[in-house]
Each structure stands twice: as C-alpha cells, then as structure tokens.
Amino acid sequence: MYGRYTQDLGTFAKDEAARLRLQEGDTPQPRSPSELLEYRQGRCGPCRVCALQCQRFLISRVGEDWVFLILLGLVMALVSWAMDFAIATCLQAQKWMYGGLDTNVLLQYMAWVTYPTVLITFSAGFTQILAPQAVGSGIPEMKTILRGVVLKEYLTFKTFVAKVIGLTCALGSGMPLGKEGPFVHIASMCATLLSRFLSLFGGFYENEARNIEMLAAACAVGVGCCFAAPIGGVLFSIEVTSTFFAVRNYWRGFFAATFSAFIFRVLAVWNKDEETITALFKTRFRLDFPFDLQELPAFAVIGIASGFGGALFVYFNRKIVKFMRRQKAINRFLMKKRLLFPALVTLIISTLTFPPGFGQFMAGQLTQKDTLVTLFDNQTWAKQGINDEFEYLGILEAWLHPRSNVFVTLVVFILMKFWMSALATTIPVPCGAFMPVFVIGAAFGRLVGESMAAWFPDGIQTDSNTYRIVPGGYAVVGAAALSGAVTHTVSTAVIVFELTGQMSHILPVMIAVILANAVAQSLQPSLYDSIIRIKKLPYLPELGWGHHEKYNVRVEDIMVRDIRYVTLNCKYRDLQQVLNSTKMKNLPLVESAESMILLGSIERAQVGALLSTQLSPQRRLLMLRQNVLPEDGHQLSDSSIRFQVSTETSSGTPARTSLRKPLKPALKRPPSSPADSPAAGGTDQTGIALRNLFCANATPEPSEVRACVVRCKEDGRALVGRLYPLPCPMAPPQIREWEEVQLDQLVDFSSAKIDPAPFQLVEHTSLHKTHTIFSLLGLDHAFVTSIGRLVGMVTLKELRKAIEGSLTGKGVKVRPPLASFRDSTASSSEADTTALRRFWERHQHHHMPREAGPGGDEDDNTPK
C-alpha cells in the first residue's frame, strides 16, 4: 500500500509537466510578441529575432544551467581581462611619468605620490557616492549571503559598476591591494544580474534558491578567472564561503571556473601577451630534483612562521580598524572628510615606496606582478663563493642595492609591506588582501630560501649528484603558506600550483600550508571571519576544528523559554497582545495554551494581516450596512450573516464554539483539491479571495467614498494606521466600540498562511548538533518541542551568543555533527523518557477531572 503511488506516477508527472509547460507558455506569451515587435523595430530586427529563437532553442536543448554558467564564465573572463588590461595601463602610465621626469627628483616624487593618491581618492569617492556596499573584499558578505541572509543592495548593478571601476582605480594606483576578494563579489553580482537578465527569456531563472546555488558557482568563477586557477578557485570558494557543500554545486563551479579561466587565458593569447596558454606566474624549476628531503625542516619552518605571521596580520588589520573607530576625534574628522583617510594612507605608503628614497631598500619600483615574477625566479640571488658574481638582470635589479645585500632588501620589504598591506586593506575602496599577503609570503619564502642557499652553497646532498637549492621553490611555499594562514584555507596550495604551472613542490607546499593553518587557526579567526565580526554581519560562527570545542551545552540551556504563541482558539485581542509583546518574525501556533502542542508557525505579517482585516473599515462598513438591513436577514448572503452573528455573540465566550459552527460554510472557498494548485505561488490568495468576497458585497458607491482617516487606536497604540479612502459613517467612539467587539471574536485562521512544519528541536539537542542543523539547512530559528509540546525557541541570535560564549570555556564534551541523526536511539536519553512520562501523567491528569466532575468544560482558559 504505497498511498497514491502507482506505476503511472510517471504518467502523472508527465501530465503535470505538460500542464505546467502550458502555464509557463501562457505567461511569457503576452510579453513575447511585444518583445519581438520591439526587436523588429530596430535596424537588424530579423537578426535579433533569429538570435532570440536560437537562444531559446539552445536553452531548451542544452539546459539553462549550462548556458548560464557559460555566459557567466565568458562575462567574468572578459571583465577580468579588461580590468587587468586597464590596471596594467595605469601602472604603465605611472612608470612612464616617473621615468620621464628623471631629471628632477622632486618632480619625480610629486608624480610618484600624486598619481596613486588621485586614483585612490577617486576610487574611494566614486564608490562612496555610487554604492558604499562595494567597499572592501566582498567575501565576508558573500559568505553571509550564501548562508541564506539577504543583504540589501549587495548584488545590484550599481554596486557592480562601483566595484569594477573602484577596483580598477585602486589596483591601478599600485597600492598593495588584491583583486581576488572583490572578484568573488563581482562574479556574484554578475551571476545575479545575469540570471535576472536571462529570466526575461523564461521563468526558470526566477527561483531565489537556485540563484543561491548559482552564487556558489559564481564565487568559484571569481577566483578562477582572477588567477586562471579553476581547481583552486573552486576549492578556495568552497572553503571560504561554505560550511556544508553539495557535491552537485562543486560540479557547476568546476565547469564555470574552467570555462572562465580558459577564456581569460585565451584573451591573453589573442592579445599577443602570451604565445600560448600557460600559467600566470609560470616557474621553470628543475623537474628532476625539485628539493632534497633534508630541506623539509626549512619548509616546515616557513609553514609555522607563516601561521604566526598570518594570525598577526589578521590581528593587526582588526586593530587598525578598531583604533580608527575608537578614536572619536579622528573618527569624526574623518567622517566629515571621508576622502582624507584614503588620501593620507596612500600618501604615506607611496612616499615610503618612492624608489629613489626609501623604496630603494624594498624594491619599491616593482609592481605587484613584477615582484611576484622576480620572487619566483629560478636563479639564486645570494650566490656566494665559488661561482661567478651574480648578475642581476632586468627587473631583478630592483632587489639589488649597492650598499646592502639581498637579505636586507628582503627583510625590509617584508616588514614594510606587512604593515602597509594591513593598513591599505582598511581603506574604504574595493580591495582584497589575498594578493598582498601572497606577495609577502613569497618574499618571506624567498628570504628563507636565499638563506638556505647561502648556508649550503652546494646543496645539502652529500652524494655524487649535487643539486643546488632553489630559492624560488621556497618562495612558492611561503606564498601558499602565508595566504593560507590569513584566509584559513588549504586550497591556496592548489592556487599556487595553478599560478606557477608546476607541481613539483606539492609536498612541501602542503606541509607548510597545513602547519600554517594549524597555527593560525588556533590563534585568530580568518581574515574574512574577522571582517564579519567587525561588520557585525549576521553570520553563524564556525565551530572551529582546531579549537576542539566540545560542548555539553544543550538547547534547553540557550533557548528562549518565555515565547509568545498563538493558540488555535484565541481571540483577535490575543493576537493583538502577542503582536505588541514580541518582535519575533515567526509566531508558533499551538493547539491550546494548556496542551501547547505545536501545530505550525505563522508569520508576524500574517498575524498583522489577520488583525487588520478583522478591524478593517471595509468590514465595518459592510457590517454597518447589514445592521441597517432587517435583523432576521434571511435573504442575506452567508458572509453577511456571519458578521451579524459574530457581532451579537462575540462578547460571550461559552457559546462561541456552538455558534461558530453554522458559520463555517461561509468561509469555505470553492473546493479546490491540493493537486489542482500545486504551483500556487500566490501568497495571499486566500486572504484576497475573502476580501474580494467582502468587497463584492460592499461594492463601494463612488458618491459614498470619501477620504477618511481611520485610526483604530487602542490603549494609545495605532493598530491599523493606514489611510483608507473609504466611507466612514461611524463616529470614533462607535468605531472603538465596534473594534472592541471585533477583538473579542475568535480568530479565523483560514485566510492565514501557516507553515505546517516549522523546524523543531528537542530540549536535549546539543549545541553542536544545533549548529550543524542550522548550518546545513540555513535556518534562522527553530522551535524547541518536547513530545509535541512547544517549550521554547532558538534563533540565530541565541546560537551565536552561546557559541561565542562557549568558545572561551574549553574542554567540554563534543558530540559530532550528524551523530544523533543516524542513531536516533542514542539521542533519546533517559531524560526524554522522563519527559514522556510527564506528558503521560498530564494526559492522565487531563482525563481525571472530567471523570470526577462530568460536564466540566475542559478548556480552562488559564491566562498566559
């Protein structure tokens, strides 16, 4: 007996599909001819019509997802390439200006400093004016959005424009800023806009939740097309944005990111920048013997040091932001002159990097890209002893200073860039911190590598073959380790391989990244989580793995017990009280105040709608009319009877149930079986239907309609404060009286939308499991029940508080996620049985009095 499930379920599904397709076909139909008409009016009208039809054919055959992902990849690759081109041009211009003015150092300095200051100031101003949401990395916001929180204005076209232009200017200034984070944001915006655009062609793109899946793919595309690193992009975006991940989405990400990276690199070939598709920062380390086994301790040292460095960077970055906020005097001044802070920071940083000045000790003339290329270089800079003098060629020359050696330059570079990057990323322009950190890491790795090369000039191995140490390999390891430590990701290792095109250092890189992560995770949150905390975004903190938080905290310890609820047989007055006493967005609906059996949840807005419908002037007018009509009213429609009767009897509670009964038919809508309207997305249909019914009865005569301010005040609080252009034949005292009567009626829930299966937890659910469920299902609240009875409620707020509170208390016991899902047996402890017995006793109690006193009314209206 499988319910209605039969062999012809397929047939049923097909019929349904056909019906739906017809429906869908109906909706775009009215739009379609006008569209085509519009196209036909253009010059190449037929062309466009043809293209439109082609696209429709393509979508119907290939599938919307693929088309969407290809388009997304294409657009993002173009954006990335165009931005890179613009940035390169900007940097070239600065170099050209600086080079052209080499006769006068002062002029040179002016040019060197003014150029980035102007660009950054413009970027900050432009972003501020157009869309302040475009400021910063964007990954924290995306993390929050993917968690299911709606952040307004974060995915709009305005923000897109602001971010793209702002980022181009910011990076064109040569400041130590990155493009990765913003690119995740840009790709997400691109995906949103694209799906909005494509939804013009069909209904499939309109689904909100599908868009969130596409956003996950977009994040991968963002990283993928930024570094031409599809695999690393997918992994990085997963690590940075998700807690639980569907393998399905991973596929989409791979597809889109690969396509995007491909196009991005093809564009470089097409532009004759490259001969063929290669890695962005191609290395040429020897393949046969990339490193010796005995060098591994050095790699481990890089990893551990990077871990500390990464944690320090995050700490430093947060301290700067907090310092700026705390200093009220500075803050007030800066708030007034918003562009002063960016300009000031840029001025300081560019002054310090001025090549003829201090910049000569820190390779100040190199752009970020050049710096990376030189750091990953194959040669050993610090060759000493036996070999011929090292020749610094081309851009490598920047690292050489006649009066100091490479080590000093590298140390100065690392120290200066460290605070510069931490400071620069706090500037209110669109910018990321990944790339600056990556460069610092590479420099640190190079430093260790050069030291090793100086220490063992002939390589470590004592056998016949001597292989020199490759400092470039150390740079690669350092870059991966430090960026991994700052972002708390392992996938930087993959990104590094894809950036360099070589995998020979896989094990050193992996070891260093893991060590760096282990150290950094135990000291500080990731940079993105740090920003989430600073910005106070509504995100659920992670139960970090490194910390081994082990909770013995249960839901009953953190839940809100004193929650307001709606009972099935409550009055409108109760609804009003509930609305006034709580700000919860979802109210639980229980069977009765005594049984507390949870039946579902009802939205606050719905409750408000119920109330305002009940007290609406339309209803009053209607009722008034019916009062005017003969009291026996046997010619009246059912609905009019209803109100009449309700008015008469609403003051007396004992008789209410018996009196309500005959009124039911009036409320019944024409029978529509659930199967007839499965796709009913209309939210208030029932309510509207009822209202229409009333309105049809009320048929407002134009003469009677006059603007009348209806203020249904009760205890000084406005309930329905809207203006209704309606007849108002009652005097305010009468209105109040009428409303009082109305409020005493029983609530009719038939027009309200009720969620029949709100998420429920048990009191004894551990905090760990609760966190897992909230993360998995993207919940923002859950009711706590005990054998069907509502006992409390947990929202994201409580959960966050509990987790942040518990992070300090260590050593309590952990229950692994999903543990108790599988062994539901294990979860029902002794305490549950106790609860059941309690319920059982109540049950028995419940029976007892009735038998003692027959005829006693069972619903004892105990005040809440």
Place this chain on the structure above:
Amino acid sequence: MYGRYTQDLGTFAKDEAARLRLQEGDTPQPRSPSELLEYRQGRCGPCRVCALQCQRFLISRVGEDWVFLILLGLVMALVSWAMDFAIATCLQAQKWMYGGLDTNVLLQYMAWVTYPTVLITFSAGFTQILAPQAVGSGIPEMKTILRGVVLKEYLTFKTFVAKVIGLTCALGSGMPLGKEGPFVHIASMCATLLSRFLSLFGGFYENEARNIEMLAAACAVGVGCCFAAPIGGVLFSIEVTSTFFAVRNYWRGFFAATFSAFIFRVLAVWNKDEETITALFKTRFRLDFPFDLQELPAFAVIGIASGFGGALFVYFNRKIVKFMRRQKAINRFLMKKRLLFPALVTLIISTLTFPPGFGQFMAGQLTQKDTLVTLFDNQTWAKQGINDEFEYLGILEAWLHPRSNVFVTLVVFILMKFWMSALATTIPVPCGAFMPVFVIGAAFGRLVGESMAAWFPDGIQTDSNTYRIVPGGYAVVGAAALSGAVTHTVSTAVIVFELTGQMSHILPVMIAVILANAVAQSLQPSLYDSIIRIKKLPYLPELGWGHHEKYNVRVEDIMVRDIRYVTLNCKYRDLQQVLNSTKMKNLPLVESAESMILLGSIERAQVGALLSTQLSPQRRLLMLRQNVLPEDGHQLSDSSIRFQVSTETSSGTPARTSLRKPLKPALKRPPSSPADSPAAGGTDQTGIALRNLFCANATPEPSEVRACVVRCKEDGRALVGRLYPLPCPMAPPQIREWEEVQLDQLVDFSSAKIDPAPFQLVEHTSLHKTHTIFSLLGLDHAFVTSIGRLVGMVTLKELRKAIEGSLTGKGVKVRPPLASFRDSTASSSEADTTALRRFWERHQHHHMPREAGPGGDEDDNTPK
C-alpha cells in the same frame, strides 16, 4: 529571558567538562592498572609504560583527532608501500621466470600463464574463505556506509587481511586490475580498527558517528597514499562517496592524506628507489610552450570520445556481470567451482598478452606501471620524414613491432585492454578498475597525440618559433578524461597532475574531463553506482544534475499511508498486534487513534522488550506469590500492589484511568534530573532498572529454580520463545489465562526508550526536497505529519522507488534543494491552509459532541 542561559554558561560548561573528565577518568581507571601491570610483566615494561604515558600526554595536548589522523596516515603509507614492494617483487619474479626460459617458447608460455593463474586463483580462494566482503573495489560499499547504512563485516580485521593479501596477489599477477578502490576500502578498515584500538586508551574514540567522519578522511587517505596524490585523493573521495560534505571533514582529509602521501614517498627515498620526493609518474614536458591553442579541438575530441568510452566501459562491465548471472547453467557450474571463473579469465587474458604470441602487438610484456611510464614519455614515437629514424630505447621497445607501426600497436592495445579490463574487474578478487581505465585512457590519448604529431610533423604554429606536438601531453589528457568518465569525477584531473608532477596541461585536461563527464553522465551511471545497483546496496540514487529531473512528485504521492502505530493509551495486546502486522523498525507513537498527534517514535525492539517484560515468567512468578499472600496486602511494597490491582481490573477498560492513578509512584524511578546524566549512553538502563526492581522482589530461591521451558504461545505464534531457567509453578492453561489478562493491561511506556523528535515531513514536501533532506541528514525513514497528526511514513525504499520511477518521466517541475528551508513561507501553499482548516474543523467537531452530551467520555475507542 534566555532560559538558563546566563553569562556564566562558560563556567557551567567548564564545570560540566570537569565532571565529565572525572567520569571519564573513572571509567578507564579500573582497566588502567591491569594494563600497566600487563605491560610491566613484559621485558621492556618500563619502556612501554613510558610510551603509554607519553601517548596519553600527546593525546591530551595535541588532540585525539590529530593523533588519529597521523597514525592512520602512517599505517596506510606503510601498507601501501609494502604492498607496492610485494607487487613489484611478484612482477619481477614473473619477468625473471619468463626471461630465464627463453630457450623454449612452450615453457615460456607455461610460465607466463601459470604464474598469474595461480596467483589469481589463490587470491580468489583466500578471499572467499577468509572474508568474501573483501571482493571487488570497496568504493560502492564505502559510499553506502558513509551514507549511514551499516554493512556488517565490511570493516573487520578479517576483511582487512583478506583484502590486503588478496589485492597483493591479484596485482602481482599482472592482470589489468587497480589498487585505488580497494585502497579506499583498506584505509576505511584501517581507520575503524585504529579507532577501536585507540579506544582502549580513552573513551573518545568510541563514538560511532565520529568514526563515520573519520571514515570520510580515511577514504581520502586511501586515494592519497595510493597515488601520492593528497589533493586529488581528498577531492576524488569526496566526489565518489558524498552528496553533501562538511568543509570540516575536508580539512581532516587533507591533513591525513598529505601525511600519508609524504610518508609513502619518503619510504621510496629511504629504499633508494628515488633520489628525492617526486611524482609517481614524473613527466618532463617542456614548460615554455606545453601546447598550442590550435590543439585544443584535439583535446576536446579526446574528452568527448572518452566520455563515450567510459560509458561503454561501465555498460560492458555491467553486461558481463549480468550475463554471468543470467546464464543459470554457467552460474550453477561456476558456483560449484568458484575458482574456475577467475582461473579461466586469467588464462585467457594472460594467453593473449603472451609477448611472443599476440602480446607482441599490444606491448604485452610491459607491466601496468611501465606502460604508463612509456605512454607519458616525452618523445614522439611516430616521427616521420625530416628527422633521423626514431630509436626505441629500453622499455619503449615494447611498443615497436617490426612488421607493424605504433598506431596499430596502440589501437590493438586499446581494444584488447578495454574488454580485458572490463572482464578482469568482474573476477571475485579484491581489485579496482581505476588504474586499468587510466592506462587505456592514456593509450587513447597517446594514439590521438601520435596521430596529431604525424599529421603536423612540425607543429601547428606557423610563426617563427615552431614547437613540436607533445604526444605525452595527450596521453595525460586521455588518462584523466577516461578515468573521469568511468568514475564520474572531475578530480581525476587533479590526480593526473599530482601523478605527473606537472600542471602545464591544466586547461586541456580540465576541458577534456568536463566534456567526458558531461557525455558519460548522460549515458550511464558511474562505475560505482553501477556496482551499487548490481549489488543492490541500500543507497539512495542521486538526483543527477545532468538529467535535470524536475519533480512535481510530493511526499503524499509516495508515502505509505497504512502504517501501524502505537497509541499512548494502548494495551499490550495492541502492541502484539502491531508487532505481528508490520516489520517497520521504528513505530510511531501517537497520542490516540483519534487525534493521531505524533509524540515520538519507538523502536521495534523496545516494543518487543515491553511485551516480553510484561509476559515474562519473572513477573508471573512475582504475581503468583502475591496472590498467595493475604489479599488486603497493606504491608506489600508499591510495586506488588500494582500487579495485584492490575490483574484484578485489567479486564474492565472503563475504570482503568482512575485505577492507574495510584499506581504511578511505583513506576517512578528515583528522581534524576536530566542534567545529572547527560552522557548516559546506556541504552536499556531504565528497563534494566525496572527488571532489577522486580528481580529484587522476586529473589529466586535456588531450591525453587528449575529449568522450565516457557512458551507463551498465542494463536500459535511464539511471543517470547526464549528459555528461562525459572520457577514455573503454573500449568500451561493457567499461564495462557494469565497472559490473556496481562495483555489486556494498559502499556506502561515509562521503561521504553522513545525518540521524542523523529524526523517529520509534510505531505506537500516535494520529492526533491525529501531527497535532499534524506541525503543531508542520512535518514532512513521519516514520518509524514499534517499539523501534528501522523498521516504516513516515507522510508528509503519508497524514496528510491519514486526516484527510479521518476527518472523516466522527464520534464516535470523541479524545486531546488534547500529552497523551501529558507523561504518557509513559500512552502506553505494553499493546500496547507486547507489542511489546517480541516484540523480546525475537527477540533471544533471534537468539542461539539461533548457540549451536546455532557459527561461523555471523550476517548471513543474506535478500533484501529
């Protein structure tokens, strides 16, 4: 009002932790001295004690997870390396035998054929005898186990031994078999055994669900240490085994797999196989210009062809298995002579690969590893024209045949290996299919590459620099594409990079893999899913992405409506009926048959225990004694009163509720607040406690005790068929009478473990959402409720049926996963409101009759 949540939650947690630690400290304490004693008795006793203490210190400081993962990585690396060593020795022995007998072709043939036949037969026989579960890949089983299904005997030590030895022999035979799949299984077994071993040192390892998390990491380790590919291993294991995965687990996998791969490669260095840590199949393609943009179509062709090839392989493999099963005559014969089939297959395959015979046309003398090395070779084999004659050096010579050319050899190799691999993987020995497929893919890629090289002898580019085509690169692409197509994974791309140590071909590989996947996924299930279907493992099929299944099917269409349930006020007779009428493992507990409000679920075993306790001879004896005692019995304990009263009144239902009341205290255990027993893992504590209570009263006198076969038969069915060595003073008719009376008593649920929050769905939940929830939470059943009332039940079986049924019916509407979690508003359609109204009406109805007839008993015992 946050319940008990206060600022000192941290303090509370700390206290709890301290208490738990004390508790935990208590439990191993009794064992610990004996352990130490045992160690002290050994020779190096103090050493071991010290080691033990060191380990404890390490565990307490570093964290159990890390220690566990390190140990797992270490063990698996050792296993992998030892196996590789043994396999290499085996293959060497075969080569040596074959080489030594080169005077006589017949002897050579005998040696060539006998050796693998013996090995395979031994492997098959050994596995069959020791643990038949070790047969095959193991990935399908792991997928099922990670889904939460318990497969008996799949993770035992016996299976581990059988798999390791069987696999070594199977691979040592030189058959086209792989070690990847079995390694995933071996690593999982290793993890299970290791956690069982480590649980001797502390309670933390005993958690079942934690073990499942560790299994996920173990799968990554399996792949990682097999190929020395940590990143690819993690990704591959995720793709192959999970639907949803926690980013937390991903971390563990990375850590363990990296450590394992590192040790694995270090062992090779230590054994002087390698000079340093490098990739397993290191390639030396040129870095500057790996491929031309115009070669991309060729790569795409490889991808698409591999997609078809992969699907064909899966189809072929399945057909062979099905053919063998269908042919009953063959089957019966083979079942009798279980070792004949492996021997026969081996004989055929080794005959065909005999190098002086047909093997000369398919490089038969090369081992799998040599084949791969040659296929990834840097040289172009088919150099024609301008250059000097190609010199086949070393093992490359195998591909040259004096009377044919390389193309023929490659084509023959591909065709022969294709069916050989498909056939060989059906042999009942531990073996995987990844590696054979990988080799075939590489050969196919090489073929395309050589063809391209022959077609464009000077490379494609027309510019000044001419770069030759690198056929080895094509081989890499082909290997990744075909193995990706067969396994439906993208991560083979990463594995290929890690195996070769080069990433220069990243974009061609990614493009080919994605195309291959797109083609293969639309034609056939993955090899692992195919095996799951063949073996009929309890796994939930995927809602494939490529298929765009769009469901309009809802839970109400597939659920079982006619389910058995237990009511709170039912009698033992009802329990008995329910047990006899259904085989469900979890029975829903509802408030009453009329209200049907779901209160929880109770396990079948628990219901059985309730029944058998009620009808147990102990109770009978106890009751008998009390009957002997004076009837007024005011000196008796509460519990004895209970049974007396029950016996007297159990036939009359109307009075039962009033009579039960005074009995309650007897059932109340000493008050134990839930907070006092948070870690109560004991399953049957309550039941045992009650039974102890009864037994304490019954204090069996040894003289009275005699073995008495108690068979409580009712309607010919054995209820409690166990033998109880107990006093049996009643005659069988009396016993039956007594039991009849007992069965009419109300059930006392206080001793039963009840899951107070079984997973609930609503009728209108879509199939898609149901699938997502089941996958996410690893459920195997869920109750369907409508506003608190139980209306049906869905189990994995129904879901699987529905999905497999729906796979044929296309074009129905999809609701994306997690969609309705977020917008709970959208999920409550009009139909829900209707349901609510229905409930409301029922509620009203329910009140009505009571008011009509005061004093009427509300629980009308309508028979189920």
